[in-house]
Amino acid sequence: MTIIVERVSHRFDSLDVLADISFEVGDNEIFAVVGPSGCGKSTLLSIIGGLIEPSAGAVRVGGVSPDALNPITFVFQDFALLPWRSVATNVQLPLEHRDLPRAEMQALVNDALRRTGLVDFAEAYPKQLSGGMRQRVGIARALAVKPSILLLDEPLSALDGQTREILMEDLSQLLASTRVSAVYVTHNLDEALRLADRIAVFSRRPGRLREILEVPIPRSERMTPGAAADLAALHERLWSLIRTEAIDAEREVGHV
Amino acid sequence: MSEWPMSESPMSESRISQPRLAPVRFRGRGFVVTPRWYGGLAAFFIIIALWQAAGSLGWVSPLFLPSPLAILQALIALTASGELGQHIAASAMRIGVGWALGTSAGLALGLSMGLWGLARSIGISVVSALFPIPKIALLPLLILWLGIGEPSKIATIALGVFFPTTIATYSGVDAVPRTLIRMAQSFDLPFSAIVRKIVVPAALPSILSGFRISASIALLLVVSAEMIGADRGIGAFVLQAGNLMQTDQLLAGVVVLSIFGLIVARLIGFLEARLLAWR
Numbered sequence: 001m002t003i004i005v006e007r008v009s010h011r012f013d014s015l016d017v018l019a020d021i022s023f024e025v026g027d028n029e030i031f032a033v034v035g036p037s038g039c040g041k042s043t044l045l046s047i048i049g050g051l052i053e054p055s056a057g058a059v060r061v062g063g064v065s066p067d068a069l070n071p072i073t074f075v076f077q078d079f080a081l082l083p084w085r086s087v088a089t090n091v092q093l094p095l096e097h098r099d100l101p102r103a104e105m106q107a108l109v110n111d112a113l114r115r116t117g118l119v120d121f122a123e124a125y126p127k128q129l130s131g132g133m134r135q136r137v138g139i140a141r142a143l144a145v146k147p148s149i150l151l152l153d154e155p156l157s158a159l160d161g162q163t164r165e166i167l168m169e170d171l172s173q174l175l176a177s178t179r180v181s182a183v184y185v186t187h188n189l190d191e192a193l194r195l196a197d198r199i200a201v202f203s204r205r206p207g208r209l210r211e212i213l214e215v216p217i218p219r220s221e222r223m224t225p226g227a228a229a230d231l232a233a234l235h236e237r238l239w240s241l242i243r244t245e246a247i248d249a250e251r252e253v254g255h256v
Numbered sequence: 257m258s259e260w261p262m263s264e265s266p267m268s269e270s271r272i273s274q275p276r277l278a279p280v281r282f283r284g285r286g287f288v289v290t291p292r293w294y295g296g297l298a299a300f301f302i303i304i305a306l307w308q309a310a311g312s313l314g315w316v317s318p319l320f321l322p323s324p325l326a327i328l329q330a331l332i333a334l335t336a337s338g339e340l341g342q343h344i345a346a347s348a349m350r351i352g353v354g355w356a357l358g359t360s361a362g363l364a365l366g367l368s369m370g371l372w373g374l375a376r377s378i379g380i381s382v383v384s385a386l387f388p389i390p391k392i393a394l395l396p397l398l399i400l401w402l403g404i405g406e407p408s409k410i411a412t413i414a415l416g417v418f419f420p421t422t423i424a425t426y427s428g429v430d431a432v433p434r435t436l437i438r439m440a441q442s443f444d445l446p447f448s449a450i451v452r453k454i455v456v457p458a459a460l461p462s463i464l465s466g467f468r469i470s471a472s473i474a475l476l477l478v479v480s481a482e483m484i485g486a487d488r489g490i491g492a493f494v495l496q497a498g499n500l501m502q503t504d505q506l507l508a509g510v511v512v513l514s515i516f517g518l519i520v521a522r523l524i525g526f527l528e529a530r531l532l533a534w535r
C-alpha cells in the first residue's frame with residue numbers, strides 16, 4: 001500500500017494547475033495535503049485515483065492487498081450519494097457488480113454500517129439525514145470495498161464546526177483500526193494536525209509542493225494534554241507557510 | 257441573580273428616559289399564498305349552475321350551447337349504444353401505439369445524445385431542424401406515404417411525441433451531476449451499470465416531465481388527425497356531430513377528451529409519486 005507520485009504536472013487547457021509534484025505515501029500512512037483553494041488539491045487526488053490523466057508524470061501504487069475489492073477508493077466532499085437509494089443500498093452500490101455471494105455482500109454492508117454508526121439508519125434516504133450522517137454513508141461506502149488506499153477530498157469541509165469535530169474523532173478511530181494508507185486533502189489545518197502522519201503544504205495555483213512537515217506525535221496521542229503545545233507550534237508553522245499564499249489566492253481574479 | 261439588575265443599571269435609566277417607545281410595526285404581511293380548498297370547487301359549481309340556468313331559462317339557444325344536463329344525457333345515450341366506446345377505443349389505440357413508438361425512439365435518441373458526442377451533434381441538428389414543424393402539417397405527406405389508414409395517424413402522433421421526449425431525455429441526461437458519475441467510475445462500475453444505476457434514475461424527473469408534455473401533444477394530434485381523415489375516433493366523432501349540428505353530442509365528445517386528458521395527467525402524477533418519492 002504505497003503510493004508514489006512522480007513529477008506530476010497538470011494543466012487544464014491554458015491553466016496550469018499542478019507543477020512537478022513528487023512524494024511518496026508509505027504503508028498505513030495518513031498523508032495530508034493542505035493548500036489554498038484552487039491550488040489543484042482535488043485535481044491531484046483525481047490523478048492519484050485514476051479519474052484524470054496527468055499532463056506529465058505518473059502515479060504508481062504497490063503492495064495492494066489481494067482481498068481489496070476496490071483498492072483505490074474515494075471519499076467525496078459533497079458525499080456523492082444517490083438520493084434515490086437508501087443508506088444501505090448506497091453502501092451496497094460498489095459491491096453489486098463484483099460477483100459476490102449475496103450473503104457476503106450483505107455482511108460487508110452491515111459491517112460498514114456498524115463501523116460508521118449507521119445501523120439504525122440503514123433504510124433512511126439521504127435527504128432525511130444531516131450532513132454529518134450523509135458523510136458517514138460516504139465513509140461506510142468506502143470502507144465496504146476494503147480499500148488499500150483511501151483518497152479523501154475535503155471530507156469534512158461541507159459540515160458545520162461541531163459535526164466536523166465529532167466526525168474527525170470517529171474518522172481518526174476508523175483510520176487507526178483499518179489497514180489503509182490515505183491521502184487526506186483539506187484546507188483545514190486542525191484536521192491535518194489531528195489525523196495525518198505527515199502534512200504536505202502546497203503553494204497557490206499552480207500548486208507546488210512547498211514543504212512536507214512530519215507530525216512527531218503518534219496519531220493516538222494527539223488529543224492528550226501533553227501534545228497540545230507541540231501541535232500549537234506546528235499549527236503556527238503551517239499557518240505561516242500558508243498565510244501569504246492563502247491571501248494571494250483569495251485576492252486572485254477568476255480567469256474566464 | 258443577574259449581574260446587571262435592570263432597575264439599577266444606569267443603562268436602563270437612560271433607556272427609560274427616551275422620549276417615547278412605540279411597538280415595532282409588523283410589515284411582513286402578504287405574499288404567502290395559501291390555497292383555499294373550497295375555491296376551485298365553488299367556481300366549478302357556479303359555472304355549471306350558471307350554464308344550466310342559461311339553458312333552462314332560455315337565455316341561449318340549446319342549439320348553440322346545450323345545457324350541462326343535455327350533454328350528460330347525450331353522454332349516457334352514446335355510452336349505452338356502444339358508439340362512444342368504439343370511438344374511444346379507436347383514439348386510445350392510436351394514442352397508445354403512437355405515443356409508445358415516439359417515446360421509445362425519443363428515449364433512445366435522447367439517451368444517446370447525452371452519452372456520445374457524435375449522437376449529440378447529429379441529434380441536435382436533426383432536432384433543431386425538425387422540432388419547429390407543426391407535425392399535423394406532415395399528415396398529408398404521411399398519408400401519401402403510408403395510406404389513409406392507421407399508420408399515417410400513428411406516425412403523426414409518434415413524430416409529435418418523439419421530439420419533446422428526445423429533448424427532455426437529453427437535457428435530463430446532460431444534467432446528471434458529474435460527481436455521481438465520477439463516484440461510480442471510482443468504484444469501477446461498468447458503463448452499462450453507470451447508465452442503468454446513475455444516469456437513467458438521475459434523468460428520470462426530466463423524462464417524466466417530458467411525458468406530461470408529450471401526452472398532451474399526443475391528445476392534440478390524435479384529435480387533429482382524426483378530423484382530417486377518419487370515420488372512427490373522438491376527433492372524427494366531434495367533427496361529424498358539428499357537421500350535423502348535434503352540439504350536445506359534440507360537447508359530449510369534448511367532455512370525453514378532457515376526461516381523457518385528466519386521466520393521463522393523473523397517471524403521470526401517480527408515476528412521479530411512485531418513481532420520484534426520493535426527491
Ligand SMILES: Nc1ncnc2c1ncn2[C@@H]1O[C@H](COP(=O)(O)OP(=O)(O)O)[C@@H](O)[C@H]1O
Nearest residue numbers: 012015017036037038039040041042043044205
Ligand atoms: N475539469 C476542469 N476543467 C478546467 N479547469 C478545472 C477543472 N477542474 C478544476 N479546474 C480548475 O483547476 C484549478 C484547481 O482546481 P482544484 O483541483 O479543484 O483545486 P482545489 O481542490 O485545490 O480547490 C481551479 O482553478 C479550477 O477552476
Ligand SMILES: [Mg+2]
Nearest residue numbers: 041042043154
Ligand atoms: Mg477541491
